[in-house]
Amino acid sequence: MSKILVIGQHADGKLNSGIAKVVNAAKGIGGEIHVAVFANDGAAVAAQAAALDGVAKVLVVDRAGNDDYVASAIAPQIVALTQSGGYSHVLAAGTTSGKDFLPRVAAKLGVQQVSDIMAVHSATSFDRPIYAGNAILTVEAPAAPAIVATVRLASFQATGAAAAAAPIEKISVDAVIPGHTRFVKLEAQKSERPELQSANRVVSGGRALGSSENFEIIYKLADKLKAGVGASRAAVDSGYVPNDMQVGQTGKIIAPELYFAIGISGAIQHLAGIKDARTIVAINKDPEAPIFEVADYGLVGDLFAIVPELEAKA
Amino acid sequence: MKALVSVKRVIDYNVRIQVKPDGSGVVVDGVKHSVNPFDEIAMEEAVRLKEKGKLTEIIAVTVGGAKCEETLRTALAFGADRAVHVKVDDEIQPLTAASALAAVFKKEGAELFFLGKQAIDDDAAQTGQMVAALLDLPQATFASKVEIDGGKATVTREVDAGLETLEFDLPGIITTDLRLNEPRYLKLPDIMKAKKKPIEVVGLGDLGVTAAAGLKSVKTANPPKRSKGVMVKTVDELVTALKAKGLI
Numbered sequence: 182m183s184k185i186l187v188i189g190q191h192a193d194g195k196l197n198s199g200i201a202k203v204v205n206a207a208k209g210i211g212g213e214i215h216v217a218v219f220a221n222d223g224a225a226v227a228a229q230a231a232a233l234d235g236v237a238k239v240l241v242v243d244r245a246g247n248d249d250y251v252a253s254a255i256a257p258q259i260v261a262l263t264q265s266g267g268y269s270h271v272l273a274a275g276t277t278s279g280k281d282f283l284p285r286v287a288a289k290l291g292v293q294q295v296s297d298i299m300a301v302h303s304a305t306s307f308d309r310p311i312y313a314g315n316a317i318l319t320v321e322a323p324a325a326p327a328i329v330a331t332v333r334l335a336s337f338q339a340t341g342a343a344a345a346a347a348p349i350e351k352i353s354v355d356a357v358i359p360g361h362t363r364f365v366k367l368e369a370q371k372s373e374r375p376e377l378q379s380a381n382r383v384v385s386g387g388r389a390l391g392s393s394e395n396f397e398i399i400y401k402l403a404d405k406l407k408a409g410v411g412a413s414r415a416a417v418d419s420g421y422v423p424n425d426m427q428v429g430q431t432g433k434i435i436a437p438e439l440y441f442a443i444g445i446s447g448a449i450q451h452l453a454g455i456k457d458a459r460t461i462v463a464i465n466k467d468p469e470a471p472i473f474e475v476a477d478y479g480l481v482g483d484l485f486a487i488v489p490e491l492e493a494k495a
Numbered sequence: 496m497k498a499l500v501s502v503k504r505v506i507d508y509n510v511r512i513q514v515k516p517d518g519s520g521v522v523v524d525g526v527k528h529s530v531n532p533f534d535e536i537a538m539e540e541a542v543r544l545k546e547k548g549k550l551t552e553i554i555a556v557t558v559g560g561a562k563c564e565e566t567l568r569t570a571l572a573f574g575a576d577r578a579v580h581v582k583v584d585d586e587i588q589p590l591t592a593a594s595a596l597a598a599v600f601k602k603e604g605a606e607l608f609f610l611g612k613q614a615i616d617d618d619a620a621q622t623g624q625m626v627a628a629l630l631d632l633p634q635a636t637f638a639s640k641v642e643i644d645g646g647k648a649t650v651t652r653e654v655d656a657g658l659e660t661l662e663f664d665l666p667g668i669i670t671t672d673l674r675l676n677e678p679r680y681l682k683l684p685d686i687m688k689a690k691k692k693p694i695e696v697v698g699l700g701d702l703g704v705t706a707a708a709g710l711k712s713v714k715t716a717n718p719p720k721r722s723k724g725v726m727v728k729t730v731d732e733l734v735t736a737l738k739a740k741g742l743i
């Protein structure tokens with residue numbers, strides 16, 4: 182039977198919302214699921230992980246500095262725990278932090294990482310996207326010594342709440358942590374809006390907005406719809422909005438119920454981020470824009486006229 | 496101080512990928528290839544550091560078949576001083592590529608290694624981190640700003656929450672994000688000069704690397720297709736449609 186270690190990534194005392202999806206992917210593999218919380222003081226985060234359905238046990242590794250999730254410090258602890266615990270699988274959410282530390286774990290264990298699994302066929306067989314999601318590769322991974330994989334969050338539902346909380350165990354791991362890398366700071370964008378990756382509705386703006394002032398109409402529509410806000414790379418590169426709002430192959434991959442692409446042409450790299458959106462609405466003045474090929478509802482016209490009207494009527 | 500920059504040959508980002516009907520992969524023959532865009536950014540960053548006097552030599556490296564020589568010529572035109580071609584004829588997996596790259600880094604006594612954050616074909620985004628792990632060196636992935644000073648690197652990283660800054664003691668590994676810089680256009684004289692720069696060809700065996708066992712490709716398939724929806728004429732029509740579906 183598989184023994185699966187899920188890395189319980191967190192920030193500001195909160196378990197990452199993607200972990201409930203990773204646990205669901207782990208349930209698809211089948212076996213005993215443990216969540217490991219590496220933190221300065223992991224008690225609060227561990228309690229959140231223990232409340233997820235499917236979790237058999239939560240392991241807490243407290244160490245000053247773990248909250249910063251520096252890859253070279255976290256990876257050796259995960260490697261040590263994987264080996265001492267005899268885990269067959271190590272899974273992390275495919276967030277920027279999971280993508281940062283997990284390949285380091287894989288290399289230390291001497292295995293290839295399966296990146297961005299989007300479907301589980303068996304304990305050793307998975308689907309993953311390649312070429313910006315324009316092809317899906319089914320891979321078979323060797324079972325030994327362990328399977329190391331990041332999970333594409335847009336592909337899995339969250340597991341529910343457990344009937345009874347799983348036991349929490351404080352442990353220590355035997356790992357050498359190098360001192361060569363130091364966390365300096367995190368400049369996080371504070372926003373009252375729903376988080377892009379878990380929002381039910383997302384409104385995105387592109388290059389056509391022309392300036393950060395003009396982007397206000399996107400925020401206003403989003404607030405009316407209680408939606409998260411995203412952007413194309415062109416809008417980020419032009420400085421209209423910060424980098425963490427980029428949707429696409431090299432930005433965030435999202436799966437909202439409703440997605441608005443406003444003044445976005447629909448380049449394959451952008452589409453890679455919204456393939457799993459349930460309903461796509463496109464607003465663009467060019468009737469030939471590729472975004473209309475994938476949109477469920479298309480409206481041709483000037484966004485500066487359409488968006489305020491939509492905000493008023495929605 | 497020497498820097499290593501890896502460059503990978505990939506299908507050009509403008510090409511519409513075609514999955515082979517038998518599911519054995521995607522069509523690569525006769526399709527335009529170019530340098531992985533993230534690797535051009537890696538090259539550009541190294542060249543800028545050299546122009547600022549922070550680097551003495553830039554070595555480009557690739558792991559792949561004969562056609563990857565073109566890729567190395569592009570890197571040389573960007574400003575690499577010389578190149579190393581780790582020649583392999585079979586498809587290789589990231590851990591093998593990483594082992595080869597790590598071996599070259601060590602052999603050259605380089606102190607900085609720039610890689611792309613991901614290759615746009617396999618999208619695995621893991622090679623740089625694996626190199627760092629194999630060498631037990633620091634890593635700063637998804638870099639959007641790099642400063643090198645006094646034996647240290649200060650790197651701003653694009654992360655889900657915003658921008659993170661890390662500092663590490665050299666030597667170390669940096670993987671590049673899109674906003675780190677805008678690669679220059681190559682000029683003809685540079686392309687001509689690149690033809691005369693040396694490329695050293697080595698095999699995996701020369702580096703003491705054996706190909707790691709890896710993932711087996713079972714099949715490659717097309718993603719589920721989204722069908723074209725309906726065009727609405729007015730905002731009212733759109734609002735009515737979305738309300739009818741309970742979406743707003």
Ligand SMILES: Cc1cc2nc3c(=O)[nH]c(=O)nc-3n(C[C@H](O)[C@@H](O)[C@H](O)COP(=O)(O)OP(=O)(O)OC[C@H]3O[C@@H](n4cnc5c(N)ncnc54)[C@H](O)[C@@H]3O)c2cc1C
Pocket residue numbers: 293294295296309320501502503504531533534556557558559586587588589590592609610611612613614615616617618619620621622623710711712
């Ligand atoms: C059957 C089969 C199945 C595979 N399945 C998977 C899988 O499920 N998951 C997976 O992650 N990979 C898989 N691959 C491996 C992938 O094809 C690797 O060949 C590749 O070496 C590294 O992955 P990447 O190109 O995505 O690199 P990334 O890690 O995305 O590349 C990052 C950077 O590393 C550098 N780099 C990477 N490779 C080279 C190179 N050859 N030469 C120079 N620089 C390089 C470049 O700077 C690049 O920008 C599979 C391969 C095979 C044969």
Ligand SMILES: Cc1cc2nc3c(=O)[nH]c(=O)nc-3n(C[C@H](O)[C@H](O)[C@H](O)COP(=O)(O)OP(=O)(O)OC[C@H]3O[C@@H](n4cnc5c(N)ncnc54)[C@H](O)[C@@H]3O)c2cc1C
Pocket residue numbers: 386387388389412413414415416427428429430431432433443444445446447448449450451454464465466467470482483484485508532533615
């Ligand atoms: C390696 C690589 C990775 C990339 N990763 C990403 C990624 O993750 N995400 C991403 O988004 N892009 C990514 N890109 C960039 C991508 O190729 C496109 O360049 C980008 O998505 C274009 O953004 P855009 O649609 O806003 O701009 P444009 O393509 O310039 O489109 C603007 C659109 O606005 C319309 N328009 C103009 N004025 C109006 C108006 N008044 N009213 C209505 N419509 C109007 C135009 O008709 C046009 O369709 C990547 C590129 C590369 C090479």
